[in-house]
Amino acid sequence: xxxxxxxxxxxxxxxxxxxxxxxxxxxxxxxxxxxxxxxxxxxxxxxxxxxxxxxxxxxxxxxxxxxxxxxxxxxxxxxxxxxxxxxxxxxxxxxxxxxxxxxxxxxxxxxxxxxxxxxxxxxxxxxxxxxxxxxxxxxxxxxxxxxxxxxxxx
Amino acid sequence: xxxxxxxxxxxxxxxxxxxxxxxxxxxxxxxxxxxxxxxxxxxxxxxxxxxxxxxxxxxxxxxxxxxxxxxxxxxxxxxxxxxxxxxxxxxxxxxxxxxxxxxxxxxxxxxxxxxxxxxxxxxxxxxxxxxxxxxxxxxxxxxxxxxxxxxxxxxxxxxxxxxxxxxxxxxxxxxxxxxxxxxxxxxxxxxxxxxxxxxxxxxxxxxxxxxxxxxxxxxxxxxxxxxxxxxxxxxxxxxxxxxxxxxxxxxxxxxxxxxxxxxxxxxxxxxxxxxxxxxxxxxxxxxxxxxxxxxxxxxxxxxxxxxxxxxxxxxxxxxxxxxxxxxxxxxxxxxxxxxxxxxxxxxxxxxxxxxxxxxxxxxxxxxxxxxxxxxxxxxxxxx
Numbered sequence: 001x002x003x004x005x006x007x008x009x010x011x012x013x014x015x016x017x018x019x020x021x022x023x024x025x026x027x028x029x030x031x032x033x034x035x036x037x038x039x040x041x042x043x044x045x046x047x048x049x050x051x052x053x054x055x056x057x058x059x060x061x062x063x064x065x066x067x068x069x070x071x072x073x074x075x076x077x078x079x080x081x082x083x084x085x086x087x088x089x090x091x092x093x094x095x096x097x098x099x100x101x102x103x104x105x106x107x108x109x110x111x112x113x114x115x116x117x118x119x120x121x122x123x124x125x126x127x128x129x130x131x132x133x134x135x136x137x138x139x140x141x142x143x144x145x146x147x148x149x150x151x152x153x154x
Numbered sequence: 155x156x157x158x159x160x161x162x163x164x165x166x167x168x169x170x171x172x173x174x175x176x177x178x179x180x181x182x183x184x185x186x187x188x189x190x191x192x193x194x195x196x197x198x199x200x201x202x203x204x205x206x207x208x209x210x211x212x213x214x215x216x217x218x219x220x221x222x223x224x225x226x227x228x229x230x231x232x233x234x235x236x237x238x239x240x241x242x243x244x245x246x247x248x249x250x251x252x253x254x255x256x257x258x259x260x261x262x263x264x265x266x267x268x269x270x271x272x273x274x275x276x277x278x279x280x281x282x283x284x285x286x287x288x289x290x291x292x293x294x295x296x297x298x299x300x301x302x303x304x305x306x307x308x309x310x311x312x313x314x315x316x317x318x319x320x321x322x323x324x325x326x327x328x329x330x331x332x333x334x335x336x337x338x339x340x341x342x343x344x345x346x347x348x349x350x351x352x353x354x355x356x357x358x359x360x361x362x363x364x365x366x367x368x369x370x371x372x373x374x375x376x377x378x379x380x381x382x383x384x385x386x387x388x389x390x391x392x393x394x395x396x397x398x399x400x401x402x403x404x405x406x407x408x409x410x411x412x413x414x415x416x417x418x419x420x421x422x423x424x425x426x427x428x429x430x431x432x433x434x435x436x437x438x439x440x441x442x443x444x445x446x447x448x449x450x451x452x453x454x455x456x457x458x459x460x461x462x463x464x465x466x467x468x469x470x471x472x473x474x475x476x477x478x479x480x481x482x483x484x485x486x487x488x489x490x491x492x493x494x495x496x497x498x499x500x501x502x503x504x505x506x507x508x509x510x511x512x513x514x515x516x517x518x519x520x521x522x523x524x525x526x527x528x529x530x531x532x533x534x535x536x537x
Contacts (some may be wrong), residue, residue, distance in 0.1 A: 049409065075303045095292050130306070
């Protein structure tokens with residue numbers, strides 16, 4: 001069995017993203033604290049997940065466009081065990097899908113937390129609500145920077 | 155005139171092993187036993203088999219099966235991807251091969267030790283790259299989490315409730331309680347049990363998830379002409395379709411305009427286009443049920459009701475025997491066995507032979523579907 005390229009495992013044992021060639025720029029921008037999405041250089045349409053060719057105009061030229069980092073919760077789940085050990089330790093936690101304000105058809109998976117470095121179960125489940133406004137922050141995880149989401153102050 | 159699959163081939167043999175959380179035999183042995191049982195059921199000598207079809211996730215390959223059962227020279231073999239989305243396509247591929255003269259006796263099968271074997275989502279090395287990099291690190295680890303996300307949105311948009319999902323679980327359990335070979339044969343379910351069971355991925359509870367099963371099943375496909383000489387009444391493959399919708403992303407179908415309209419819609423359009431009858435003429439359906447919310451989605455996709463009406467469709471006992479559309483009459487993946495949906499194919503054959511343990515009176519048409527939420531497939535059977 002082939003082993004995926006492994007980054008240094010973070011102390012809490014959460015899985016790290018294993019970027020592929022198309023996805024690598026997303027994570028490189030994340031390391032700078034920027035949320036960027038691939039866009040076609042020719043027709044300008046955003047696409048996610050990143051891929052080599054624009055499905056609309058078939059251009060192979062692309063750029064990475066910066067997003068405002070704001071969005072709304074489109075859906076969420078609260079996983080309970082059986083889970084991988086590091087996740088079981090924080091379960092039940094939330095996983096949310098965030099519909100980006102700049103591109104509603106792109107829904108990024110992530111976690112709603114009380115602060116960038118807070119645990120995955122830090123938000124009171126009663127505050128989870130479809131439609132809630134959120135914005136992105138980034139946390140360091142095993143040498144990588146990954147998005148987390150905070151509720152907008154209402 | 156273009157070639158057509160319509161009624162050109164038939165399923166003439168079905169076979170299965172026991173279903174259990176743990177069986178002592180290897181997957182290979184279980185595969186061979188199910189296949190030989192199906193051939194014996196058909197009255198066809200294994201030396202006549204010249205075509206095979208299975209899933210890409212099937213671990214026993216054609217070479218192993220063919221040499222173990224003593225197949226003849228094999229001239230067609232195929233494997234279909236996307237887990238349970240491939241189930242009905244195994245029959246579809248063999249029907250196409252037999253109808254076009256590439257082979258004469260086809261065997262489709264699935265053997266799996268998912269009950270005693272490892273859970274696929276625990277293999278993080280395989281699961282992490284594309285598209286896992288966008289979901290797994292955030293704790294969206296298992297199929298239940300990925301489908302749970304779509305289920306919550308479905309409930310939000312259409313007013314579906316846990317009671318609707320319970321209707322699905324209950325219908326499958328009631329049929330399993332009538333089927334002595336089902337894993338849940340003597341295990342009744344109540345609403346109280348369902349509503350108080352532990353969550354797996356909220357909003358989905360334990361009983362919204364399929365079983366974990368060791369077991370194998372197989373079926374035999376031959377031409378309609380040959381079928382008339384076989385041991386049982388032929389069950390004709392009336393229509394077959396696969397479905398991979400435009401801009402679909404598999405179980406994490408989160409990045410298009412309409413995530414709640416999945417592969418079922420694509421497969422259904424082709425399935426009905428080729429058929430002499432429509433959804434209103436289906437006597438009984440075997441609908442892929444790895445998770446309860448796949449049923450309302452599939453009811454919509456295959457045209458039994460309108461968009462967003464799938465949950466309401468389950469009300470008033472509609473899915474039970476005697477209801478509008480009895481489903482999963484052997485108990486399905488939720489309560490008979492979870493073998494990537496192959497038991498749904500064999501149960502469809504039993505219904506049209508008139509020998510199901512939960513027989514729909516005079517059933518002559520059956521829809522069988524593969525997994526919604528992944529690139530899928532479906533077949534229409536008629537007697």
